[in-house]
Amino acid sequence: MIAVFFLSKDTSQKELNSVEQTLKKFHLVTNVRFISSEQALKKFKVDFPELRQIIDNLKINPFPSSLEVSLSEKALTSNEILGFIDEMRNMKGVEDVQFNRDWVEKMQSFSKLTKAIGLFLGGILILASFFIISNVIKLSVFARKDEIEILRLVGASNTFIKTPFLLEGIVLGICGGSLSLLFLFLLVKIFPFYLGSSLGVLNELINFRYLTLSQSLSLVGGGAFIGFSGSLSSLSRFLKI
Amino acid sequence: MIELYHIWKQYQKPHWALSDITLKIRKGDFHFITGPSGSGKTTLLRIVYRELFPTLGQIIIDGRNTLRIPEHRIYKLRRIMGIVFQDFRLLFHRRVFDNVGTVLQVLGTPQKEIRRKVFNALRMVNLQHKMWEYPSRLSYGEQQRVAIARAVVNNPKIILADEPTGNLDPELAFEIMGLFKEINKQGTTIIVATHDRELIRHFGYKILFLQKGKLIGKEGF
Numbered sequence: 001m002i003a004v005f006f007l008s009k010d011t012s013q014k015e016l017n018s019v020e021q022t023l024k025k026f027h028l029v030t031n032v033r034f035i036s037s038e039q040a041l042k043k044f045k046v047d048f049p050e051l052r053q054i055i056d057n058l059k060i061n062p063f064p065s066s067l068e069v070s071l072s073e074k075a076l077t078s079n080e081i082l083g084f085i086d087e088m089r090n091m092k093g094v095e096d097v098q099f100n101r102d103w104v105e106k107m108q109s110f111s112k113l114t115k116a117i118g119l120f121l122g123g124i125l126i127l128a129s130f131f132i133i134s135n136v137i138k139l140s141v142f143a144r145k146d147e148i149e150i151l152r153l154v155g156a157s158n159t160f161i162k163t164p165f166l167l168e169g170i171v172l173g174i175c176g177g178s179l180s181l182l183f184l185f186l187l188v189k190i191f192p193f194y195l196g197s198s199l200g201v202l203n204e205l206i207n208f209r210y211l212t213l214s215q216s217l218s219l220v221g222g223g224a225f226i227g228f229s230g231s232l233s234s235l236s237r238f239l240k241i
Numbered sequence: 242m243i244e245l246y247h248i249w250k251q252y253q254k255p256h257w258a259l260s261d262i263t264l265k266i267r268k269g270d271f272h273f274i275t276g277p278s279g280s281g282k283t284t285l286l287r288i289v290y291r292e293l294f295p296t297l298g299q300i301i302i303d304g305r306n307t308l309r310i311p312e313h314r315i316y317k318l319r320r321i322m323g324i325v326f327q328d329f330r331l332l333f334h335r336r337v338f339d340n341v342g343t344v345l346q347v348l349g350t351p352q353k354e355i356r357r358k359v360f361n362a363l364r365m366v367n368l369q370h371k372m373w374e375y376p377s378r379l380s381y382g383e384q385q386r387v388a389i390a391r392a393v394v395n396n397p398k399i400i401l402a403d404e405p406t407g408n409l410d411p412e413l414a415f416e417i418m419g420l421f422k423e424i425n426k427q428g429t430t431i432i433v434a435t436h437d438r439e440l441i442r443h444f445g446y447k448i449l450f451l452q453k454g455k456l457i458g459k460e461g462f
Binding site: 151 | 315316317319320322326330331332343344347391
């Protein structure tokens with residue numbers, strides 16, 4: 001994504017440097033390229049040769065110098081970018097800014113909606129996992145009812161009896177987390193491959209990237225936690241010891 | 242060691258499975274509880290190891306009122322007991338070794354020690370050669386001996402045995418009782434519920450007679 005900062009005709013070198021430095025310092029800016037008014041004119045003539053005559057008749061160069069700023073993909077969904085652009089617009093030396101505000105605002109709304117749907121579905125899936133694991137452990141407790149009874153009679157403590165069930169829950173959670181990582185990996189690899197061309201412009205906007213190591217570990221750790229709590233809840237309800 | 246005060250137990254009105262049982266069993270005593278089927282022998286033992294609660298009465302074991310021990314701490318009471326159940330209660334999907342070793346496993350005994358103790362316990366009941374078999378492949382008599390080995394493997398303070406010789410031939414029954422006798426000599430309190438009169442007569446320990454839930458007599462006190 002690109003934003004163009006047009007500079008005033010009377011912008012001094014010092015002001016230009018100041019604007020350029022401010023832009024470079026902003027974390028969502030990936031590249032800043034200065035385009036002089038001569039370069040702009042030259043580019044216009046190359047891009048629109050049929051209008052060349054009109055420009056030549058003008059005798060003056062109507063194109064201002066500008067700074068072409070490349071923004072990172074995060075800028076699309078970041079709330080900071082709009083504030084930053086407004087701030088830059090008022091900076092000394094900056095005449096105007098060309099930036100597709102509507103597009104960014106729509107993308108931000110879309111991003112918020114996607115996050116909300118993601119959280120909602122994630123919440124439902126977490127609850128579903130919790131109840132599924134809880135039920136698996138419940139069945140496991142029922143299946144081993146006699147064994148549990150015998151263990152109690154020969155002096156097994158609660159911890160001794162409960163630990164295997166808790167471990168079972170944790171293992172189920174870890175397996176669930178790991179499997180979801182695997183499926184996500186396949187999805188990230190296969191989805192753009194098959195749908196890349198049909199996604200059109202969205203393909204460039206949506207970054208199909210895999211989870212980071214810490215996110216992956218959190219997913220597996222979260223699975224283990226859900227497994228543990230599901231198991232614990234089931235034990236406290238169905239294993240009255 | 243074991244004190245029962247006015248124990249009453251009712252499963253269903255109006256019949257009383259146990260009626261006003263009061264008795265004291267001292268440390269190192271060997272008692273037989275006898276009586277016809279349905280006289281309350283098993284119920285009495287189940288109340289002692291607190292699988293059942295009495296309808297009325299109090300029980301003191303090793304100085305503690307067992308009825309006041311919370312459920313999550315009851316394992317401490319059971320750890321001082323070795324119990325031979327009438328229906329054996331073996332884990333049929335585990336080998337004989339694991340069945341006997343479970344008692345030691347729950348105490349956190351090291352594996353090496355478990356192997357040694359389990360082997361010794363099985364040798365006492367002549368079953369060391371069946372250590373790696375599953376209980377389902379053993380005869381009733383052998384299963385009963387596994388249950389006995391499990392009860393004695395941990396050198397408990399108290400052994401409660403419910404018809405421990407019910408499925409054994411007389412020779413083996415005397416052998417098992419001889420084993421209990423040896424264990425008793427080391428100071429272990431033993432209560433055996435049986436209706437085998439010959440066995441009772443032969444060993445000559447204290448006898449409690451139960452009939453229709455009532456303690457109708459004592460012998461050898």
